[in-house]
Amino acid sequence: MGKIITIANQKGGVGKTTTAINLSAGLTLFENRVLLVDLDPQGNTTSTFLDVDDERPSAFELFSKEDIDLSSLTYPTDREALYILPSSIKLAKVERMLSQNPEAPIRIRDKIEKLSDEFDFIIFDTPPSLGLLTINALSVSDYVLMTITASPWALDGVQDFLDTIDAVKEVFNPSLKILGAVVTIFDSRTKISKDVYDAAKEIFGNLLFNTTISRNVRLEESPAYKKDIFSYAPSSRGAFNYRSFAKEVLDRVS
Amino acid sequence: MGKIITIANQKGGVGKTTTAINLSAGLTLFENRVLLVDLDPQGNTTSTFLDVDDERPSAFELFSKEDIDLSSLTYPTDREALYILPSSIKLAKVERMLSQNPEAPIRIRDKIEKLSDEFDFIIFDTPPSLGLLTINALSVSDYVLMTITASPWALDGVQDFLDTIDAVKEVFNPSLKILGAVVTIFDSRTKISKDVYDAAKEIFGNLLFNTTISRNVRLEESPAYKKDIFSYAPSSRGAFNYRSFAKEVLDRVS
Ligand SMILES: Nc1ncnc2c1ncn2[C@@H]1O[C@H](COP(=O)(O)OP(=O)(O)OP(=O)(O)O)[C@@H](O)[C@H]1O
Ligand SMILES: Nc1ncnc2c1ncn2[C@@H]1O[C@H](COP(=O)(O)OP(=O)(O)OP(=O)(O)O)[C@@H](O)[C@H]1O
Ligand SMILES: [Mg+2]
Numbered sequence: 001m002g003k004i005i006t007i008a009n010q011k012g013g014v015g016k017t018t019t020a021i022n023l024s025a026g027l028t029l030f031e032n033r034v035l036l037v038d039l040d041p042q043g044n045t046t047s048t049f050l051d052v053d054d055e056r057p058s059a060f061e062l063f064s065k066e067d068i069d070l071s072s073l074t075y076p077t078d079r080e081a082l083y084i085l086p087s088s089i090k091l092a093k094v095e096r097m098l099s100q101n102p103e104a105p106i107r108i109r110d111k112i113e114k115l116s117d118e119f120d121f122i123i124f125d126t127p128p129s130l131g132l133l134t135i136n137a138l139s140v141s142d143y144v145l146m147t148i149t150a151s152p153w154a155l156d157g158v159q160d161f162l163d164t165i166d167a168v169k170e171v172f173n174p175s176l177k178i179l180g181a182v183v184t185i186f187d188s189r190t191k192i193s194k195d196v197y198d199a200a201k202e203i204f205g206n207l208l209f210n211t212t213i214s215r216n217v218r219l220e221e222s223p224a225y226k227k228d229i230f231s232y233a234p235s236s237r238g239a240f241n242y243r244s245f246a247k248e249v250l251d252r253v254s
Numbered sequence: 255m256g257k258i259i260t261i262a263n264q265k266g267g268v269g270k271t272t273t274a275i276n277l278s279a280g281l282t283l284f285e286n287r288v289l290l291v292d293l294d295p296q297g298n299t300t301s302t303f304l305d306v307d308d309e310r311p312s313a314f315e316l317f318s319k320e321d322i323d324l325s326s327l328t329y330p331t332d333r334e335a336l337y338i339l340p341s342s343i344k345l346a347k348v349e350r351m352l353s354q355n356p357e358a359p360i361r362i363r364d365k366i367e368k369l370s371d372e373f374d375f376i377i378f379d380t381p382p383s384l385g386l387l388t389i390n391a392l393s394v395s396d397y398v399l400m401t402i403t404a405s406p407w408a409l410d411g412v413q414d415f416l417d418t419i420d421a422v423k424e425v426f427n428p429s430l431k432i433l434g435a436v437v438t439i440f441d442s443r444t445k446i447s448k449d450v451y452d453a454a455k456e457i458f459g460n461l462l463f464n465t466t467i468s469r470n471v472r473l474e475e476s477p478a479y480k481k482d483i484f485s486y487a488p489s490s491r492g493a494f495n496y497r498s499f500a501k502e503v504l505d506r507v508s
């Protein structure tokens with residue numbers, strides 16, 4: 001059984017997708033077979049690896065169909081040992097589609113558990129919300145990782161986030177653990193970055209990762225070339241940060 | 255009847271809230287009375303002006319109650335002529351609460367129309383989603399403004415965004431117009447900023463605002479001091495940009 005990690009934060013634009021892509025790629029550098037699942041209807045993770053095609057089998061099928069051939073949902077990427085289970089815009093209607101279904105919060109659990117036998121890690125990218133798509137990811141995860149950036153409102157939503165984790169633990173997934181919080185898009189020249197880092201340390205203590213991901217323009221550029229940071233700019237600061245971050249994650253889960 | 259503008263983009267972290275706050279404040283500099291409505295459950299706009307209090311009357315009441323005393327929902331701010339209709343975390347449950355209600359997409363329309371008699375402008379801040387909260391804002395708006403930042407995926411969601419605008423126009427609000435798109439967090443030193451600006455110009459043509467909002471650390475700092483940019487750093491680049499942006503908006507709506 002592979003380890004399942006959800007990357008989440010209801011605040012938008014805080015590096016969830018950038019971390020999902022580069023943590024997943026980083027884990028393959030240490031001999032892991034990784035499945036990256038894109039549960040965000042925006043499909044930013046998906047469009048980084050595959051051409052946009054809203055008709056192919058996607059994560060939407062995890063919610064809409066009972067029995068599916070799971071192997072038809074996983075696609076190889078240019079990076080060996082990294083596979084992707086793509087998003088579709090249809091995911092945007094899942095919340096309304098399942099609003100009367102009592103099993104809605106754990107709709108994808110059995111399917112993902114079956115898939116976890118084939119991978120060392122399953123990583124979920126999620127939309128900027130604590131709605132049904134994110135709840136489903138949390139309900140089947142071993143760990144949840146919060147990405148945080150230096151924003152004036154960076155820590156406003158932490159309480160809601162932690163309340164949601166507690167609720168999922170209590171009702172659906174008692175074994176869910178907080179893997180930690182990682183500060184991304186860190187700019188050591190600005191006071192706001194330092195203030196947010198200090199405040200996050202206060203809230204998360206040892207759960208705050210030692211590795212911070214610096215602001216690095218290579219990380220912004222690489223998805224446009226349909227590449228993770230290790231393929232696009234292997235000697236960049238971004239690649240260095242995400243490699244040491246992957247190592248720190250491995251230390252925490254072993 | 256005041257003019258109603260929704261600021262929207264389902265992509266997270268693209269300056270919707272920063273623009274909602276500073277455009278609203280900017281409009282008051284030109285003798286306008288402005289109501290800023292926060293429809294994002296995260297409440298970043300709200301926490302910039304008011305202390306967090308999820309029990310006070312809020313935008314949630316626009317959805318949950320038939321008859322309300324609208325004046326009980328609008329609060330003054332430190333800036334004269336700028337009022338706020340605050341968010342509440344309860345907004346997060348609106349989509350599920352109204353999922354079986356056929357009037358859900360126009361739930362707030364009549365109330366907002368009544369309020370628009372008292373203000374020159376009503377500005378909506380919305381969550382990073384094209385769900386029911388954003389649809390409600392669009393259903394009662396004269397204009398929609400899209401904020402765009404230099405992100406690898408900045409323009410991925412534009413088609414979905416424009417499709418949603420068309421759908422709202424067709425079914426709920428034929429007079430809805432696209433006010434335009436504005437590039438924010440612009441960093442003229444990076445190639446990705448220039449590439450995104452050029453691509454946005456290609457898509458939006460004259461609808462792309464001439465004013466771009468540069469990356470400016472003062473804009474990141476000001477909400478932490480519970481101030482808009484004009485109160486916090488009146489001679490900063492951010493204040494200059496948002497002042498000229500407010501002027502450009504006024505030119506387009508007159
Ligand atoms: N370390 C970094 N250095 C520079 N830019 C970064 C870094 N990490 C992320 N970015 C950029 O910041 C923006 C937000 O990142 P990203 O899209 O990964 O966040 P997100 O949380 O997934 O957003 P959403 O809430 O829309 O899903 C993107 O433009 C991305 O390219
Ligand atoms: N011009 C700017 N210069 C520097 N930082 C900026 C600028 N505009 C916004 N920011 C910062 O970028 C981040 C995202 O902006 P903001 O929160 O306004 O976006 P949003 O679209 O409202 O996000 P969400 O999708 O979570 O609602 C915040 O940390 C904000 O302080
Ligand atoms: Mg994302």
Ligand SMILES: [Mg+2]
Pocket residue numbers: 270271272294298380381
């Ligand atoms: Mg916002």
